Amino acid sequence: MTRNAVVAIVIGVTALVGGCQRLNYGPRVDPLPAVPAQPVADGGSLQPLVLTPDPSQNPPGGPYGQDPYATGPNAGDPALAGDPAQDGGPAGGAQVATAAPAGAAQLGRTEVLGGWTVTASGETCKLFMNLTTWSGGYRASTRGCSAGPLGQIAAWDLNGAQVVLKDSSGAVLAHLYKSAPERFNGQTAVGQSIAFYR
Numbered sequence: 001m002t003r004n005a006v007v008a009i010v011i012g013v014t015a016l017v018g019g020c021q022r023l024n025y026g027p028r029v030d031p032l033p034a035v036p037a038q039p040v041a042d043g044g045s046l047q048p049l050v051l052t053p054d055p056s057q058n059p060p061g062g063p064y065g066q067d068p069y070a071t072g073p074n075a076g077d078p079a080l081a082g083d084p085a086q087d088g089g090p091a092g093g094a095q096v097a098t099a100a101p102a103g104a105a106q107l108g109r110t111e112v113l114g115g116w117t118v119t120a121s122g123e124t125c126k127l128f129m130n131l132t133t134w135s136g137g138y139r140a141s142t143r144g145c146s147a148g149p150l151g152q153i154a155a156w157d158l159n160g161a162q163v164v165l166k167d168s169s170g171a172v173l174a175h176l177y178k179s180a181p182e183r184f185n186g187q188t189a190v191g192q193s194i195a196f197y198r
Contacts, residue, residue: 107158107178109138118142120150120174120194127196129156136170149173149188162186165194 109131118127125145132139137157145151154168163184165174174194176186183197 105178106161107163109158111178112156112158112163112184114198116196116198118145118150118153118194118196120188121148121192123148123150125150127153135168136166137164140165149190149192149194 116127126143134155137155140156152167155166163176174188176184179185185195
């Protein structure tokens with residue numbers, strides 16, 4: 001027999017045996033009986049979908065720009081945020097210690113992992129945090145950020161209810177607290193408002 005004939009016979013026998021035999025040797029279990037479904041709503045009792053946001057339902061620090069950690073005359077208005085020395089913040093790179101907001105809960109590392117949108121000083125870019133150990137905490141990186149404080153983020157760590165962002169030398173760049181689900185607000189080391197959210 002030629003080699004092609006042997007290969008064809010082996011393929012044919014394999015297809016025949018594979019197509020005619022069931023490989024499940026366990027006991028056969030019958031499927032569950034169908035249960036009639038309940039109607040979702042009776043005669044149009046569903047409420048219409050409201051597409052306009054209700055600001056009274058927005059938590060503090062939510063997507064409408066209310067920053068509970070802002071200080072100075074322009075506090076709470078991100079459009080008016082400017083130089084921290086003019087806004088009542090410290091000048092010259094002074095270290096800022098932010099107090100935890102009332103009711104701030106302890107954080108777990110997995111709550112901050114992944115990709116975020118970060119904003120400070122009128123700049124918005126992407127922040128990525130993972131669990132690779134790094135100087136003074138865990139690895140962080142940014143994409144699309146300038147060389148300012150957002151572009152210097154290289155590490156992150158948790159201190160109780162506080163997220164601490166650091167540069168590559170381990171110096172603290174910002175302190176943030178959870179202000180809403182999937183949102184953290186705080187201050188940079190020079191007193192500017194900073195937030196990350198997703």
